[in-house]
Each structure stands twice: as structure tokens, then as C-alpha cells.
Amino acid sequence: xxxxxxxxxxxxxxxxxxxxxxxxxxxxxxxxxxxxxxxxxxxxxxxxxxxxxxxxxxxxxxxxxxxxxxxxxxxxxxxxxxxxxxxxxxxxxxxxxxxxxxxxxxxxxxxxxxxxxxxxxxxxxxxxxxxxxxxxxxxxxxxxxxxxxxxxxxxxxxxxxxxxxxxxxxxxxxxxxxxxxxxxxxxxxxxxxxxxxxxxxxxxxxxxxxxxxxxxxxxxxxxxxxxxxxxxxxxxxxxxxxxxxxxxxxxxxxxxxxxxxxxxxxxxxxxxxxxxxxxxxxxxxxxxxxxxxxxxxxxxxxxxxxxxxxxxxxxxxxxxxxxxxxxxxxxxxxxxxxxxxxxxxxxxxxxxxxxxxxxxxxxxxxxxxxxxxxxxxxxxxxxxxxxxxxxxxxxxxxxxxxxxxxxxxxxxxxxxxxxxxxxxxxxxxxxxxxxxxxxxxxxxxxxxxxxxxxxxxxxxxxxxxxxxxxxxxxxxxxxxxxxxxxxxxxxxxxxxxxxxxxxxxxxxxxxxxxxxxxxxxxxxxxxxxxxxxxxxxxxxxxxxxxxxxxxxxxxxxxxxxxxxxxxxxxxxxxxxxxxxxxxxxxxxxxxxxxxxxxxxxxxxxxxxxxxxxxxxxxxxxxxxxxxxxxxxxxxxxxxxxxxxxxxxxxxxxxxxxxxxxxxxxxxxxxxxxxxxxxx
Numbered sequence: 001x002x003x004x005x006x007x008x009x010x011x012x013x014x015x016x017x018x019x020x021x022x023x024x025x026x027x028x029x030x031x032x033x034x035x036x037x038x039x040x041x042x043x044x045x046x047x048x049x050x051x052x053x054x055x056x057x058x059x060x061x062x063x064x065x066x067x068x069x070x071x072x073x074x075x076x077x078x079x080x081x082x083x084x085x086x087x088x089x090x091x092x093x094x095x096x097x098x099x100x101x102x103x104x105x106x107x108x109x110x111x112x113x114x115x116x117x118x119x120x121x122x123x124x125x126x127x128x129x130x131x132x133x134x135x136x137x138x139x140x141x142x143x144x145x146x147x148x149x150x151x152x153x154x155x156x157x158x159x160x161x162x163x164x165x166x167x168x169x170x171x172x173x174x175x176x177x178x179x180x181x182x183x184x185x186x187x188x189x190x191x192x193x194x195x196x197x198x199x200x201x202x203x204x205x206x207x208x209x210x211x212x213x214x215x216x217x218x219x220x221x222x223x224x225x226x227x228x229x230x231x232x233x234x235x236x237x238x239x240x241x242x243x244x245x246x247x248x249x250x251x252x253x254x255x256x257x258x259x260x261x262x263x264x265x266x267x268x269x270x271x272x273x274x275x276x277x278x279x280x281x282x283x284x285x286x287x288x289x290x291x292x293x294x295x296x297x298x299x300x301x302x303x304x305x306x307x308x309x310x311x312x313x314x315x316x317x318x319x320x321x322x323x324x325x326x327x328x329x330x331x332x333x334x335x336x337x338x339x340x341x342x343x344x345x346x347x348x349x350x351x352x353x354x355x356x357x358x359x360x361x362x363x364x365x366x367x368x369x370x371x372x373x374x375x376x377x378x379x380x381x382x383x384x385x386x387x388x389x390x391x392x393x394x395x396x397x398x399x400x401x402x403x404x405x406x407x408x409x410x411x412x413x414x415x416x417x418x419x420x421x422x423x424x425x426x427x428x429x430x431x432x433x434x435x436x437x438x439x440x441x442x443x444x445x446x447x448x449x450x451x452x453x454x455x456x457x458x459x460x461x462x463x464x465x466x467x468x469x470x471x472x473x474x475x476x477x478x479x480x481x482x483x484x485x486x487x488x489x490x491x492x493x494x495x496x497x498x499x500x501x502x503x504x505x506x507x508x509x510x511x512x513x514x515x516x517x518x519x520x521x522x523x524x525x526x527x528x529x530x531x532x533x534x535x536x537x538x539x540x541x542x543x544x545x546x547x548x549x550x551x552x553x554x555x556x557x558x559x560x561x562x563x564x565x566x567x568x569x570x571x572x573x574x575x576x577x578x579x580x581x582x583x584x585x586x587x588x589x590x591x592x593x594x595x596x597x598x599x600x601x602x603x604x605x606x607x608x609x610x611x612x613x614x615x616x617x618x619x620x621x622x623x624x625x626x627x628x629x630x631x632x633x634x635x636x637x638x639x640x641x642x643x644x645x646x647x648x649x650x651x652x653x654x655x656x657x658x659x660x661x662x663x664x665x666x667x668x669x670x671x672x673x674x675x676x677x678x679x
Contacts, residue, residue, distance in 0.1 A: 022075075022164055022221060024119060025061040025132075025141060028108040029069040035115045037061040037071055037141065041639075043178040043589075044162055046227070050185060050239040050255055051151045051472065052515050053160050055081075058144045063135045071135055072105050073143055074119055076127040078163070079405075079421070081149035082522040082554045083128050086561045087569045089142035090134070092608065094569035097130055097561035099553050101546055104560040105131035125405075130561050148518050154438065155470035156232050156260045158185075162225040175639065176589050176603065177219040181227050183210035186239045187257070192229035199594070201674050215590030215673065217603055233257050236467075236500045238487065241513040242479070249457070249478035250506060251517040256489060258443055262469035268442040268494060269304035271323050271365035272297075273356040274372070276311045276338070279347040281374045286399050286428070290372040291338045293397075293432035297370070298334055300436055301326035308359060309334050314346025322359050349377035350384065353394065353411075357387045366442040366466050367392035368417075370435075375403030381410040381534065391446050393417040393465045395439065397432060400424060406533040413527070416465030441469035444491030444498070452486035454479040454506045460523040467491060476520040482508035521552035529557055586610040588617075588663050588673045591644070595676035598646035598653065602630075602661055602675075608637040613665040617642065619675075622658045646677060655679075 025037040041060035046053055063069060077083060086097040107116040107129065128145070135141045152159040162179070179200075183189070188207045194200045197214050204211035210229060236259065242252035274294050278287060294309065301307060306323040307330075310316055319337045324330050353369065360367045367390055375398040384394070394415035396408045399422045408419045420435045422428045444467040459477040467473070467489075485506055490499040507513065528545040532538075542558065549556040586607045591600045606614060614635065619628040627648045632640075644661070646654050656679045662672040 027069040040175045045180045048183045061141045068136045073130045083147045085146040087144040096569045104129045153472045159228040164225045173218045177216045179214040181212040187231035196226045217592040242507040243513040253516045255474040257472045262441045268366040272307045274309045277373045283343045289428035297436045312352035347377040350379040363390040371396040385414040406530045410530040442466045447491035450488045454485040455481045595678040601641045618662045620660045
């Protein structure tokens with residue numbers, strides 16, 4: 001018997017905020033000759049489990065001055081990410097930053113203007129700042145940041161982004177830029193790509209697993225990094241991950257993925273109300289693009305749908321008093337109503353939302369409200385929730401970079417929706433057309449999820465909206481009882497009530513799927529911070545937030561990572577398990593130029609602890625035949641470059657083709673990259 005019933009929220013993973021995300025090291029010494037220490041190395045390892053991404057960012061910053069300096073490390077996490085660990089090096093020893101109840105470090109010179117103010121804006125509300133001391137003249141400061149996030153998903157395509165474009169701050173090239181992408185998918189992988197960077201290698205590709213490698217020497221950070229892979233669900237399915245606790249409950253993450261496509265006769269008719277702000281801050285591009293996006297959405301309505309358009313400011317200007325049929329005549333009339341919409345003062349968003357909910361008298365349709373707003377109006381998400389009687393999905397479109405994000409996100413979370421953010425430099429029309437596609441094919445409405453024998457609790461989020469073809473939703477939670485448990489996803493399709501049944505295995509293993517725990521904690525912290533920001537701080541809420549933050553080592557508004565130079569780093573996991581070593585292994589990062597003719601430089605990193613193990617570089621042709629050997633036993637630790645002259649071991653010139661260079665160590669650790677010889 002299924003004993004527990006929960007309502008959840010629908011997440012589309014379409015937050016695509018224009019933000020950069022590479023770390024900066026800002027010196028505190030006033031006489032330092034540059035604004036930042038030189039970033040020489042950025043190595044990123046990404047482990048993707050379905051849609052959950054664990055990102056490890058290892059960086060090296062060089063003090064180019066004649067004297068020592070302290071510095072503040074700043075990193076702008078993506079809006080939906082949370083940092084879970086920070087490691088730094090001092091005197092060649094790795095330490096873990098300690099999370100404490102304390103404010104974050106401030107960048108030196110923070111004020112009304114100047115570089116520090118630009119960095120603060122660059123870091124944003126979700127970034128981290130950590131004070132590091134005593135970086136000696138000529139010394140390299142090493143850091144590694146780990147964070148967790150959820151990938152975007154759209155009609156079978158999973159997208160991971162690392163916004164790398166830091167050219168506003170970093171004008172020099174990096175000595176080494178590297179990405180390692182490791183994917184484990186429960187669904188069959190049909191294709192993958194790194195569209196932003198072409199010079200990557202596929203190290204492994206199976207139906208459910210991918211390993212990709214990208215390395216660039218002398219790389220400019222002038223474009224973002226994007227990776228994607230595609231799956232093709234043809235029916236309702238789930239991805240499930242769980243990890244047992246030691247002295248506490250276990251944690252789980254459940255992803256629900258419906259089919260990508262759906263015929264028009266299998267989806268619910270929609271009742272849609274468009275709310276458009278014409279506040280003065282929407283003047284020009286924002287208002288024009290919003291109108292164009294609504295017009296596009298109107299053209300996508302079917303003859304089964306009904307709709308209305310409301311322009312709001314200090315009052316409401318309704319096209320119709322209530323939704324009407326989506327006939328060609330009505331659509332054209334609504335477009336004419338939108339033409340030439342002027343800007344004015346006032347933004348009574350809550351009045352507009354409550355009025356729109358009043359235009360929803362029943363649950364005969366799949367009900368949706370799209371809100372086009374600059375996000376600066378005050379609203380009460382809980383009041384709006386009480387007015388929502390018929391499972392209406394509320395989907396705010398926040399336009400601009402200065403928004404009341406907590407209000408928009410909590411309103412969407414309590415009302416079966418999600419927020420789409422449109423930055424000042426984003427294409428509003430493109431993002432809204434995608435939003436409409438994501439919510440345009442409702443398969444199930446009034447959805448409920450039931451979990452059986454695992455004794456689950458603390459489910460996050462707390463509501464579940466309609467199920468849309470081509471989208472994906474997820475929940476996280478805790479469980480007391482490992483073992484097999486039933487799962488039922490029930491709702492109304494066009495023929496009435498239906499249910500999909502699955503079996504879940506709640507793990508008793510504490511070492512696999514560890515990412516499920518910080519994902520749950522991240523969502524709990526998000527919800528508590530919304531509550532505090534909107535409704536004010538209370539001692540109980542503050543303490544609850546701090547307790548979760550410290551327990552899971554995830555920073556919140558009251559905590560900060562502190563470099564105490566006392567707590568040693570302890571994490572050290574072999575890469576074969578898809579976990580990046582905090583202190584990186586010795587490895588080949590690549591060669592340049594590549595392709596080459598006739599010579600190239602092979603760049604390798606040698607860990608101090610591997611000095612006695614390093615043996616040689618071996619070079620093979622595409623048939624797997626050994627063609628050259630290079631002795632590297634005399635090299636010192638750190639980054640090294642070895643020139644390869646394009647000749648075999650007998651001194652003969654090699655022919656054009658693909659070659660593989662392999663680093664061999666006496667512990668049988670091997671690392672291989674591909675080179676192209678072109679004549």
C-alpha cells in the first residue's frame with residue numbers, strides 16, 4: 001500500500017542568466033601593480049548524473065610582484081548553484097576552508113566605483129569570496145572550488161554551461177584551460193557536443209556513459225563553455241538516485257521525464273492569461289520584445305485553447321473581461337490591442353495576478369498565467385497561493401538584471417511554475433518562445449506523486465504542476481527505510497485519471513550517489529532564504545538555515561567559507577570513480593600547436609608526490625603501434641613542456657595522421673591524449 005502523498009514543483013531548468021563564472025584573485029596590497037593576480041591555469045571537471053552536475057574548478061593564480069600580498073578569491077556561482085567545498089594551498093599543503101557563521105570577505109577597495117565595485121557586480125548575490133593570506137613574490141596560489149547545480153533540459157537535450165567569458169577582467173591568455181566531462185545517464189545517449197569549443201576528444205561513448213576531454217594552451221577566456229547531450233524518451237520514465245545516511249536519514253533525488261513529443265489530441269486544452277507590465281522601466285526594447293513574444297505565443301494556440309491579455313500598471317487594462325476562444329479573429333484583435341502599448345507609471349503586479357486567478361473559475365482547462373515584468377513590484381507569494389484554486393501554473397518572465405528574485409521564485413514555487421530570467425543582454429523573444437514550447441503540451445494535470453515503504457520525509461519542493469511533454473521535473477527528500485518501494489505518478493489525462501507505477505530502490509550504501517544530499521540541502525536553503533528575504537528574519541528560521549548550512553557545508557546568507565590555515569584537505573578520490581582529486585594527478589594536458597608540423601610541445605603536470613613514479617612518454621600511431629618513447633624521469637614537479645620533433649624512435653619522419661601520447665608511471669597510472677600531424 002502506498003502510504004505517503006506529496007505535491008511537488010515543476011522545474012524546467014531554463015534559467016539562463018547572463019553571468020560569467022570564472023574565479024578572480026584580487027590583491028589587497030594597494031601598491032600591487034595590477035588589478036588581479038594572473039590566472040594561469042583553469043581546469044574544470046564536471047561529473048553529470050542525469051541532470052545533476054558536480055563541478056570542480058581547479059585554478060592557479062600567480063603573484064607577479066616583487067613582494068608578498070594577501071588576496072580575496074571571488075567566484076560568481078550560477079544562480080541555481082551552491083558551493084559545497086573550497087580547497088586552497090599554502091606552502092605546498094592543501095587545506096579545506098571552514099564554514100562559519102560570519103559575513104563573507106569584502107573585495108579590497110569596495111565602494112561606489114572602481115574595479116572592486118565592478119567585481120562585486122560580477123560576483124552577484126550567489127557568489128563566494130574568501131580571504132587568502134601570504135602569497136609570496138612569484139608564488140602560485142592554488143585553489144579548488146566544488147559546487148552542485150542542475151543542468152538545463154529541453155525536449156530531450158541536457159545542457160551544462162560554464163560561463164567562461166571573463167574578458168572584461170582577464171586580458172591575458174591562460175597557460176592551460178582544460179575541461180573533463182563525465183556523464184552517467186539512465187537514458188540512452190544519442191549524441192553529444194561541445195558547440196562552443198571544437199577541439200575536444202571523446203574518450204568514451206556508450207549508450208549510458210560519456211567521457212569528453214578539452215584542453216587548450218594559450219587560451220583567451222572570451223567565450224562561454226557549453227556541453228550538451230541528447231536523449232529521446234518515448235514514454236514516461238524516472239531517474240532515481242539515493243544515498244544512505246550514517247547517523248541521519250538517507251537522501252534521494254527523483255527526476256520524472258515524460259516523452260518528448262505528443263499529438264494535439266493527447267494534450268489538454270489550455271486557459272492562458274498573459275499579464276504585461278508597461279511600467280516606465282519597460283520602456284523601449286523590453287516592452288517591444290515582450291509584445292512580440294506574446295504575439296508569437298498567441299500564434300501557437302490551438303483552436304481548443306482560450307486566452308486573455310491584461311496590461312497592468314497602477315491599474316488594469318483588460319483586452320476582455322474573461323478568456324475567450326483562440327479563434328483567428330480573436331488572436332488578431334488581441335494583437336491589435338497590444339500594438340502601440342505605451343509606458344506609464346505604477347506596477348500593481350499582485351493586483352494583476354489575483355485578478356487573473358479570478359478569471360479561472362474551474363479546472364476544465366490546464367490553467368496558466370504568463371507574467372512579463374521588470375520584477376521590481378512587491379508581491380506576497382503566500383497571498384497569491386491562497387487565491388489559486390485550480391492548479392494554475394504561474395510563470396513569471398523576469399526582465400532585466402535588477403529583480404526581486406526571491407518574490408518571483410517563491411511565487412512560482414508555490415503556484416506550480418518556474419521563473420524565466422531575461423538579462424539585459426539576452427534575447428527576450430528567443431527565451432519566451434522556448435518557455436511557451438516547454439509548457440505548450442500538457443499531458444497530465446492535477447498531478448500527485450505517491451511513495452510507498454521508504455518512509456520519506458522533508459520533500460523539496462512541495463508542489464507538483466502539470467506534466468508537459470518535452471520537459472522534466474524533480475524532487476529531493478530524505479528517507480528512513482532502505483529497500484524497495486513503490487512509486488505512483490497520478491493525474492488527469494484527456495481521458496480521465498491515470499497513473500504510472502515504478503519501483504524504486506532506496507540505497508543502504510553511504511558512498512554512492514553522495515550528490516543527492518547536497519542537492520536536498522541546496523533546495524532547503526533556497527526556500528528558507530526566500531522566506532527570510534520576503535517576510536523577514538525570525539530566530540527559528542535563521543537558526544534552521546544556519547544548521548542546514550553548517551551540517552551540509554553549503555554557504556547561506558549567514559555563513560562564509562574561512563581559510564583558517566589549520567584544517568587539512570582530506571578528500572582524495574581516484575578519477576576512475578569520476579571524482580576529481582583535490583590535489584591533481586600528474587597528467588598530460590595536451591599539446592600545442594595541434595595539429596602540428598613538424599614539431600609540437602607536449603604539456604604535462606607533475607605532482608610533487610609523483611616525482612619518483614614518472615617514467616616516460618610513449619607515442620602510438622592510430623594502429624596502436626609504438627613509434628616513439630621520450631624519457632622524462634629527469635623532470636621536476638609542476639608544469640613542464642616537452643618538445644616532440646615528429647620523428648619515430650629510429651629518427652624517421654612520421655607521416656600525416658593521428659597519434660596518441662601516453663604518460664606512463666610506475667604505479668600503472670596512464671593518461672592519453674590525441675595529437676594530429678598534418679603535412
